[in-house]
Every structure is written in C-alpha cells, then in structure tokens.
Amino acid sequence: LPCARARTEGETVPVDSCALVHPAPSAAAALRIGLLGLGQVGAAVAARVPALAPGGRRLTIAAALVRDPASRQRPEGIPIVTRIDDVFARRPDVIVEVLGGVEPARTLVLEAIARRIPIVTANKSLLAHCGDELLAAARLAGVPLRCEASVVAGLPFLSSIARRHAFRSSLVSFSGIVNGTTNFVLSRMEGTGADYDAALDEARRRGFAEPDPTSDVQGIDALEKLVVLLRHLVPASVDPRAIEVDGIVAVTADDLRRARGLGGTIKPVVHAAWGAGGLEAFAGPAFVPREHPLARLEGVTNGVALRDRSGHSLLFAGPGAGPDVTAATILDDVAAALDAVTERPVEAERREASHGRVAAPATGWLITLDGSRPLPSGPEVADLLGSCGVWIERAVYERGDTAGPASFLTYACSRDRVQAAMRAIEAAACCRASAWRALRGDA
Amino acid sequence: LPCARARTEGETVPVDSCALVHPAPSAAAALRIGLLGLGQVGAAVAARVPALAPGGRRLTIAAALVRDPASRQRPEGIPIVTRIDDVFARRPDVIVEVLGGVEPARTLVLEAIARRIPIVTANKSLLAHCGDELLAAARLAGVPLRCEASVVAGLPFLSSIARRHAFRSSLVSFSGIVNGTTNFVLSRMEGTGADYDAALDEARRRGFAEPDPTSDVQGIDALEKLVVLLRHLVPASVDPRAIEVDGIVAVTADDLRRARGLGGTIKPVVHAAWGAGGLEAFAGPAFVPREHPLARLEGVTNGVALRDRSGHSLLFAGPGAGPDVTAATILDDVAAALDAVTERPVEAERREASHGRVAAPATGWLITLDGSRPLPSGPEVADLLGSCGVWIERAVYERGDTAGPASFLTYACSRDRVQAAMRAIEAAACCRASAWRALRGDA
Numbered sequence: 001l002p003c004a005r006a007r008t009e010g011e012t013v014p015v016d017s018c019a020l021v022h023p024a025p026s027a028a029a030a031l032r033i034g035l036l037g038l039g040q041v042g043a044a045v046a047a048r049v050p051a052l053a054p055g056g057r058r059l060t061i062a063a064a065l066v067r068d069p070a071s072r073q074r075p076e077g078i079p080i081v082t083r084i085d086d087v088f089a090r091r092p093d094v095i096v097e098v099l100g101g102v103e104p105a106r107t108l109v110l111e112a113i114a115r116r117i118p119i120v121t122a123n124k125s126l127l128a129h130c131g132d133e134l135l136a137a138a139r140l141a142g143v144p145l146r147c148e149a150s151v152v153a154g155l156p157f158l159s160s161i162a163r164r165h166a167f168r169s170s171l172v173s174f175s176g177i178v179n180g181t182t183n184f185v186l187s188r189m190e191g192t193g194a195d196y197d198a199a200l201d202e203a204r205r206r207g208f209a210e211p212d213p214t215s216d217v218q219g220i221d222a223l224e225k226l227v228v229l230l231r232h233l234v235p236a237s238v239d240p241r242a243i244e245v246d247g248i249v250a251v252t253a254d255d256l257r258r259a260r261g262l263g264g265t266i267k268p269v270v271h272a273a274w275g276a277g278g279l280e281a282f283a284g285p286a287f288v289p290r291e292h293p294l295a296r297l298e299g300v301t302n303g304v305a306l307r308d309r310s311g312h313s314l315l316f317a318g319p320g321a322g323p324d325v326t327a328a329t330i331l332d333d334v335a336a337a338l339d340a341v342t343e344r345p346v347e348a349e350r351r352e353a354s355h356g357r358v359a360a361p362a363t364g365w366l367i368t369l370d371g372s373r374p375l376p377s378g379p380e381v382a383d384l385l386g387s388c389g390v391w392i393e394r395a396v397y398e399r400g401d402t403a404g405p406a407s408f409l410t411y412a413c414s415r416d417r418v419q420a421a422m423r424a425i426e427a428a429a430c431c432r433a434s435a436w437r438a439l440r441g442d443a
Numbered sequence: 444l445p446c447a448r449a450r451t452e453g454e455t456v457p458v459d460s461c462a463l464v465h466p467a468p469s470a471a472a473a474l475r476i477g478l479l480g481l482g483q484v485g486a487a488v489a490a491r492v493p494a495l496a497p498g499g500r501r502l503t504i505a506a507a508l509v510r511d512p513a514s515r516q517r518p519e520g521i522p523i524v525t526r527i528d529d530v531f532a533r534r535p536d537v538i539v540e541v542l543g544g545v546e547p548a549r550t551l552v553l554e555a556i557a558r559r560i561p562i563v564t565a566n567k568s569l570l571a572h573c574g575d576e577l578l579a580a581a582r583l584a585g586v587p588l589r590c591e592a593s594v595v596a597g598l599p600f601l602s603s604i605a606r607r608h609a610f611r612s613s614l615v616s617f618s619g620i621v622n623g624t625t626n627f628v629l630s631r632m633e634g635t636g637a638d639y640d641a642a643l644d645e646a647r648r649r650g651f652a653e654p655d656p657t658s659d660v661q662g663i664d665a666l667e668k669l670v671v672l673l674r675h676l677v678p679a680s681v682d683p684r685a686i687e688v689d690g691i692v693a694v695t696a697d698d699l700r701r702a703r704g705l706g707g708t709i710k711p712v713v714h715a716a717w718g719a720g721g722l723e724a725f726a727g728p729a730f731v732p733r734e735h736p737l738a739r740l741e742g743v744t745n746g747v748a749l750r751d752r753s754g755h756s757l758l759f760a761g762p763g764a765g766p767d768v769t770a771a772t773i774l775d776d777v778a779a780a781l782d783a784v785t786e787r788p789v790e791a792e793r794r795e796a797s798h799g800r801v802a803a804p805a806t807g808w809l810i811t812l813d814g815s816r817p818l819p820s821g822p823e824v825a826d827l828l829g830s831c832g833v834w835i836e837r838a839v840y841e842r843g844d845t846a847g848p849a850s851f852l853t854y855a856c857s858r859d860r861v862q863a864a865m866r867a868i869e870a871a872a873c874c875r876a877s878a879w880r881a882l883r884g885d886a
Binding site for chain 2: 156
C-alpha cells in the first residue's frame with residue numbers, strides 16, 4: 001500500500017489532536033461541505049444537511065464527487081461533479097469523505113489537507129492502512145481530521161476517549177463486536193440453528209449484508225476497525241497486516257450449540273490487551289462466556305467493552321452502522337471539525353506500545369471434535385492435547401460417556417500449540433478438530 | 444435555594460459550551476490547580492496530580508481549601524488553606540470543586556468565575572440546584588465549566604454527547620442507574636434474599652455506602668444526577684423539586700422475589716422521555732424486565748441506556764463512583780478546561796422541552812398484595828383496579844389459585860390512578876398493597 005510513514009517511529013498522535021490554522025468560518029454564512037462519494041452514507045448525509053444545523057449554523061453541500069454521474073440518483077439541488085478540482089473550486093469549508101477503500105480516497109484527502117480544508121471521514125480502510133500518513137499530514141498542515149463514524153458509527157465515544165488521557169491511561173484491554181453483519185449471522189445461527197449460508201442470505205434480504213460480503217465474513221472490516229480502535233484507545237499505530245485475523249465462514253451451527261453447552265456463545269470479536277509486555281491483538285470469531293458483556297449483544301448491535309487496571313468493566317453498546325446513524329455522526333464530526341479551528345494540539349505521546357509491534361495473544365480455546373468413526377476418549381484427548389502443552393479447563397461429552405462428540409475449553413496457550421494439538425488429534429483419530437479462541441468473562 | 448435564574452426562560456446551554464477569553468496558560472510552566480475540598484475525592488485528585496500529566500503537561504496543586512485544617516490528613520507538599528482568598532492569591536489556572544453540597548460551593552465557584560478561572564466540578568447537587576445560574580455566569584465571563592465527574596464518574600460520555608447535536612437530536616428517552624449504593628443494596632437483596640437493613644450494612648462495610656446514606660436511599664442523589672443528565676441529553680433545565688422522586692427504603696426482599704416471578708427485577712432508576720408532548724421524568728425504584736439493558740447492571744455498576752426515535756438502543760455502563768475513577772475524570776476535565784481556552788461557543792438552543800416543565804409519566808406498575816387475612820381473588824382485584832382505570836397486563840398467583848399472595852404488572856397509567864387503586868384495595872381487603880413503577884423492555 002502506498003502509505004509513507006511520515007512520522008518518527010514510536011510517535012503516535014490521537015486522531016483528533018490537530019493544531020489549527022484554518023480560519024474560523026463565519027457563523028452567519030452557510031458552511032459548505034465538499035462530499036466525496038454519494039453511496040448510501042453519502043446520500044444520507046446529503047438528505048440530512050438541509051434539515052440539520054449543528055451548533056445553530058446552516059450547512060450546504062457545495063458539491064458531491066462521484067465516479068459516474070449517470071449511475072447515481074441525483075439528490076435535488078446538489079451539484080454533482082466527477083473531478084476533485086471541481087469540488088475545490090467551490091471552496092468547501094470541510095471535506096466529508098465517504099468513498100470507502102484506500103484509493104482514490106487517500107490521494108483526495110491528502111489534496112484537501114494540502115489546501116488546509118478540515119476532513120471528516122467514515123473510512124476505516126483508509127485510516128487502518130494510511131492513518132499515520134494522513135494524521136502526520138493533517139498535523140503538519142494544522143487541519144482537523146475526524147473519524148468518529150469509522151467504528152461503531154451510531155455510538156460516539158472514540159474521539160472523546162482519545163482526548164481523555166487519565167481515563168485512557170488506566171485501560172489495559174478491550175474486546176469489541178464491531179461488525180454488525182457477522183454478529184447478525186452468528187446470532188441467527190445461534191438463535192434458530194440455521195446454517196451459515198441461510199443466515200447470510202437472511203442478512204442480505206434484510207439489508208444487513210452487502211451483495212459481496214467478503215470483507216465482513218473474512219474479518220477484514222473488523223480488522224480495520226480494530227486498527228482504528230488501537231490508535232484511539234491504546235494509543236498504538238499498528239499495520240493491519242501484522243494482526244491475526246480470522247473470518248466466520250468456518251463457524252457451524254454445531255459449534256454454536258457446543259459453545260452454549262460450555263456456558264457461552266461464539267461472537268465475531270476484536271480483542272487487544274497491552275502493558276509492559278507489549279501489545280497483543282486479534283480479530284476473529286471467539287467463544288464468549290455468558291457473563292461477558294459482549295455475549296448479550298445480539299443481531300447487528302455493536303459494542304466495545306473496556307477494562308481498566310482495577311478490574312472495572314465499561315461497556316459502550318449501540319448500532320454499529322446504517323446510513324442514518326452514520327450520517328448523524330458524520331454531521332456532528334463536521335460541526336466538531338469546524339469548531340476545532342481554534343483547538344490546541346494535544347502533545348504527541350511516546351509509549352512502548354506504540355511501536356507498531358503486535359503479538360497474537362495466548363488465550364483459552366474452544367475445541368470441538370467431530371467424526372464418523374469412534375472418537376478418542378476423554379483421557380486420550382487430554383493426553384494428546386497435553387503432549388502439545390494444551391490443558392483442558394472444562395469438557396463436555398455429549399453422549400454422557402467419554403467417546404462421543406466432545407467439546408473442550410482450554411487454559412490459555414498460543415495458537416501454535418493449539419494448531420499442533422489439532423494436527424495431532426486429527427492424525428490420531430481421523431476426526432475433524434476445530435479450535436476457536438475463547439475470551440474470559442473478565443477480559 | 445439562593446439561585447438566581449440569570450438567563451432567559453427557555454434558553455438552555457449545554458454545560459461545556461462556554462466561550463473563552465481566559466488567556467491560554469503556557470505549556471512549559473506547571474498548571475496550578477486550586478482544590479476546593481480535600482475529602483476522599485479531593486485527596487485522590489491530590490494523590491494523582493504529581494504522577495499524571497494530561498496532554499503532556501505538568502500539574503500542581505496551588506492550594507487546597509478545607510474547613511478545618513486539623514481534621515484532615517495533610518497530603519505532603521500541598522498548601523492547606525481555610526480562606527478562599529488564600530487560594531486565589533496563589534493564582535490557580537483552574538479550580539477543582541469537590542466540596543459537595545450547594546453552599547459554600549456555589550459562592551466559591553461564582554467568585555472563581557468572576558475572576559475568570561476555569562471550573563471543574565464533580566458536584567451534582569450544585570449543578571442540579573444552581574446549574575442555570577453558574578452556566579450563565581460562566582458563559583458571560585467566557586469561562587469553561589466542566590462536570591463530567593458529576594454523573595457516572597467512571598465513564599466519560601456526558602460532555603461528548605452534549606456537544607453532538609445530530610446524535611442528541613435523535614434521542615427520545617433514557618433510563619439510567621446512576622447511584623451505586625442503592626444498586627448494590629437491591630442487587631444484594633435480590634441475589635441473597637437479605638433484607639434491606641442487612642444489605643445496607645454490607646454496603647457500609649464494603650465502603651459502598653456513606654455512614655449517613657440518607658441522600659442515596661431516599662433517591663436525592665439519583666434525582667440530582669437526573670437533573671444533570673436532562674441538561675446534557677435533552678437538553679432541558681429542570682428544577683429538581685419538580686420531579687417525582689422515591690427512595691428504596693420500602694423495597695422488600697419479597698418485592699424483589701415477586702419481580703423475578705414477573706420476569707424482571709427492581710432497580711433504582713432514573714427515567715426521562717421527551718417529545719412534542721413535553722418532558723416526563725422520575726427517579727425511584729422500578730420494575731425492570733430482564734431484557735432491558737439496565738437489568739444486567741449488578742452491584743455498584745452504573746449505566747445509562749439511551750433510545751433514539753428509530754428504536755435503536757444505546758448503552759453506556761461502567762463504574763459510577765470511587766475516588767480513583769472520579770479523580771481520573773476530574774483530571775481529564777482539567778485538561779479539557781485548559782484546552783478550552785480557545786474553544787468557540789456552541790450556539791444557545793431553544794426548545795419546547797427546555798422550559799423547565801416536567802411531568803410524572805404514565806408507566807406500567809408492579810403491584811404486590813400481602814396480608815394475614817385471605818386476599819381477594821384475581822377477578823376481584825382486577826375489578827377493583829379496573830374501577831380506578833388500572834388494567835392488569837400480567838398476574839402471578841403464588842399458591843396456584845387466585846386467593847394467595849399475588850403480584851401484577853399493569854398497563855401504563857398515572858400515579859394518581861394507581862394510588863387510588865391501592866387505597867381501594869387496602870380498604871376492601873385489609874391487605875398491604877405496594878406499587879412500583881415498571882419500565883418496558885424497550886424504554
């Protein structure tokens with residue numbers, strides 16, 4: 001990816017910490033938005049603009065940039081353009097970027113920053129892959145860059161936490177459900193026993209999944225949002241390619257049934273923990289015990305559970321997406337970006353955790369065994385797992401004896417060990433072995 | 444109470460929306476806090492100050508004001524004074540007010556505002572009773588006034604929502620648990636079957652209740668926090684004396700058992716709903732169905748559940764109090780107040796709901812009947828209630844017939860009707876009848 005790392009290694013700047021030299025717009029004149037992208041979210045922003053006036057001011061869309069003007073419905077009274085220069089020519093007070101994807105969004109945002117125009121973006125891909133570059137450019141130019149709508153769009157908490165140093169410095173870990181599509185799919189599979197394809201079809205029919213849901217079901221969307229969360233909450237600047245990611249495609253209704261037997265469910269989570277030992281993180285489906293705050297977030301609901309060093313648990317939960325809630329969050333960011341014209345910069349912070357190194361954590365695992373042939377007995381499985389350094393914390397044998405289908409929760413160990421144990425079991429018993437990471441109730 | 448209403452009726456200003464003319468303190472010099480009060484929270488602020496540097500800056504306590512210097516442990520290196528002029532003489536950059544109560548806090552804060560010193564307060568009594576007066580004075584003087592620690596101190600969300608106009612304007616109601624002491628007491632009664640006195644004793648032993656818990660158990664603390672929430676979330680300026688308030692003193696373990704039989708529990712809640720019909724609110728114990736997000740908040744945990752006009756539910760949950768989390772929130776407010784030196788004012792907003800009128804809502808009710816004599820049968824109770832305009836939605840008869848102890852959930856009706864119905868039943872059947880408000884799962 002074409003993202004230069006413009007800042008010193010180890011230096012991380014919270015996202016909305018930009019010094020400001022852009023002149024304050026007049027409160028009397030309508031504030032002009034340059035809208036990049038006119039998809040579902042862009043259209044919702046355009047639709048809300050005439051009705052809404054954050055901070056008592058009028059807003060207007062100066063121009064909307066689209067790739068192909070013929071392919072779009074044209075909202076009334078909004079100039080549609082196809083070249084970025086035609087946006088800049090209309091002198092926007094703020095750029096709202098809702099194109100999605102890295103390019104051309106990156107190039108266009110950099111051009112806007114060079115012209116000292118404040119930026120509001122909902123684009124987690126852009127932030128995950130080019131956050132360092134964009135923030136460095138924005139900081140240098142003294143331009144605010146707001147991105148509250150990029151993660152859990154319906155629930156504003158990201159930028160306020162990023163600015164609260166004492167609060168944030170007490171945090172040690174977080175777990176989140178940040179992708180509504182996959183939470184819906186797994187919730188339906190859990191609730192109705194539907195298989196993956198049927199649940200995904202229902203999500204599509206109800207508008208909860210894209211026609212091409214690859215980015216969601218393979219965990220890419222959650223991974224990119226995890227990177228944005230790390231930047232705001234740790235803060236750490238991490239390359240998404242350095243983080244373990246897994247999709248939900250392989251989760252079966254039977255896995256969910258077994259998770260229930262072990263006192264929990266499987267949720268599409270992101271997780272990170274940090275401290276003296278460095279930063280650990282992963283994105284993927286994980287066993288979540290019933291007592292964990294994320295276990296109760298059903299359907300398309302998103303949430304982020306934070307933990308502080310005293311063991312306090314904090315939960316932010318709400319709608320993750322949807323054009324209307326995203327548009328509201330974007331318009332509040334517009335107001336904040338325009339208010340920020342006189343904000344003081346937050347000092348850059350240096351921390352061990354912000355070097356961009358990230359490890360896959362040792363966690364517990366949910367292991368399920370299936371096969372047509374007789375399965376190994378409990379003591380045999382325990383012996384095989386133990387020989388790989390994987391220790392069982394809890395087991396459920398479905399036939400009441402020890403030789404039927406079985407599921408296990410293990411104590412914390414590395415992915416390498418569990419994968420070696422899976423291979424050993426599959427070789428010894430000719431069965432299918434699956435392993436999913438497991439969160440603890442207090443993590 | 445001696446609070447002048449300095450602003451025009453109907454004009455409400457979100458709490459941290461102050462214009463600013465106070466000069467920006469130098470980033471190099473240590474920033475000086477004038478600390479008013481040195482109780483548990485004040486001592487925790489003093490203890491954190493040397494270790495912590497929000498925004499990369501050093502902080503120092505310029506002076507701590509106490510009533511009686513002999514009665515306090517004296518934190519090392521902090522000048523203790525007993526007269527406010529000795530605080531001002533040390534030229535504080537910011538005043539942190541943690542005295543609690545209305546006076547002398549009000550007078551001292553007004554003096555600080557007159558000297559154009561930014562204010563951070565955790566004092567919900569002060570804000571509930573004198574919020575209009577203090578905010579008008581702060582606004583006139585161009586001084587920031589921050590109060591994130593006054594409600595759900597461990598979970599910063601109040602000021603960020605107050606500033607997000609598009610988000611806030613989509614809200615239609617909220618329910619909250621904002622008092623940890625009473626949530627702990629009812630949780631223990633529910634979990635262990637302990638009676639009220641035993642549960643309160645345990646709360647005292649574990650440091651979750653004051654030696655004199657009157658303000659908590661009579662609902663005063665929750666009521667004052669409700670007023671602060673109304674100011675930030677609606678926004679509405681309401682006199683606390685205009686709001687229905689009830690304590691938890693009369694809740695019995697038996698009431699909690701019956702609530703469980705009806706699919707919920709009793710929680711110490713605050714609730715408000717607003718719209719074209721005006722503003723409704725109450726503070727007091729209420730039946731909360733199991734599916735409601737507040738039903739799962741146990742022990743001293745606090746939380747606020749918001750609802751928007753599309754039916755989305757949002758939850759903010761976390762520790763409500765405790766010296767350490769409160770001190771962290773206060774210090775973040777200090778940083779924000781000092782950053783705010785160049786913030787633009789948010790325009791004052793005018794709304795129907797902000798006139799200060801507040802009604803007691805029509806809600807469902809949990810009604811319980813007890814007595815040594817035979818109780819009236821189900822049809823008899825339904826007839827008595829119905830004659831007062833109170834209609835049963837769900838009934839549980841404990842002996843399997845209709846003449847034993849019984850509990851009912853009713854459809855929504857006014858407090859007047861329910862009180863009339865209670866009197867009618869008690870007169871007719873010589874039994875004890877209790878009625879608690881009931882939230883719906885989606886409210």
